[in-house]
Amino acid sequence: MFMSTTDRGRAQGRPAHPGDVGRRIAHRREQLGLTREQVAAGSGMAANYLEYLESRPAAVDLETVTALAGTLGTSVWYLLGGGLDLPPGQASPAVRPAVEELQPWECWAKLEPGGVGRVALATPEGPEILPVNYRILDGTVLYRTTARSTAAAAVGERVAFEVDRLDEALGTGWSVLVTGPAHQVTEADAVEWFGRHADPRPWVGGERDTWVRIRPHKVTGRIIRTVETMPSDDTP
Numbered sequence: 001m002f003m004s005t006t007d008r009g010r011a012q013g014r015p016a017h018p019g020d021v022g023r024r025i026a027h028r029r030e031q032l033g034l035t036r037e038q039v040a041a042g043s044g045m046a047a048n049y050l051e052y053l054e055s056r057p058a059a060v061d062l063e064t065v066t067a068l069a070g071t072l073g074t075s076v077w078y079l080l081g082g083g084l085d086l087p088p089g090q091a092s093p094a095v096r097p098a099v100e101e102l103q104p105w106e107c108w109a110k111l112e113p114g115g116v117g118r119v120a121l122a123t124p125e126g127p128e129i130l131p132v133n134y135r136i137l138d139g140t141v142l143y144r145t146t147a148r149s150t151a152a153a154a155v156g157e158r159v160a161f162e163v164d165r166l167d168e169a170l171g172t173g174w175s176v177l178v179t180g181p182a183h184q185v186t187e188a189d190a191v192e193w194f195g196r197h198a199d200p201r202p203w204v205g206g207e208r209d210t211w212v213r214i215r216p217h218k219v220t221g222r223i224i225r226t227v228e229t230m231p232s233d234d235t236p
Helices: 005-013 018-032 036-043 047-055 062-071 104-111 188-197
Strands: 097-101 115-123 126-137 140-145 158-167 172-185 210-214 218-226
Touching: 018 036, 018 047, 036 047, 036 062, 104 158, 104 172, 104 218, 115 140
Parallel strands: none
Antiparallel strands: 097 218, 115 126, 115 158, 126 140, 140 210, 158 172, 172 210, 172 218
C-alpha cells in the first residue's frame, strides 16, 4: 500500500489530535460493518493493537494510518481529520457514478437512525435553512428548539426537511427530502413521553422546550452509487 502525494501533503498540512484518529478509525469500521479482527488482518496488525488505537489517545505512524486507510476504503486525509473545516464534497467524483431514485421505504430507512438534518422555511427576511437534531417517531420528523428561534417559526407552515450523507472516499452519497406542515407539540403527556423515549438532544445545548413535528406529505430521495457498489441482478 502507498500514500499519494496529495494524501501526504494533506496529512502533513493538518496534524490530527491522537484521540481523533482512533475515533475516526472506529467510526469508519462500524460504517462498513467490519470487526476489529477483519480490519486488523487486512492492515497487517494485531487486533489488540487496533483496539488500543480505537480506545486510547495514541500517536499513529503514517505507515499504520496508510494501511488502515486502504483496508477501510478511505484516505489518510480522512482518518487524520483533514476535511473537518471544509464543506463536504471536496473529493473527486466517482469514475462511473449512477444516480437512482430511492423508494419511500428506503428513504425512511435512511432517516430512521436520527441525527442532524436541515429545515428549510420562509421567514420575513427571506428563505432560511437551519440544521437541527432530529428523531423519527410514528412516521413524522421531530425536533426541539426554543420558542423564539427561527426553527420555531416553522410551526404552522409548510416546510422542507433534508438529510444527506456523503462518502468522500468512495464518491457516493444519498439525500432524502421530506415536505409537509410543521406543528408544535403542546400536549403535556406527549412532551413528557418524547422527552423520555425520543429526545433529539440538540448539540448546541441550553433549554429547548419547544417541540416541533413535521408530518410528511411527500418523501423523496436519491442515491449516488458506483458500478462497483451497485447490487447485481442476481443478488438475493
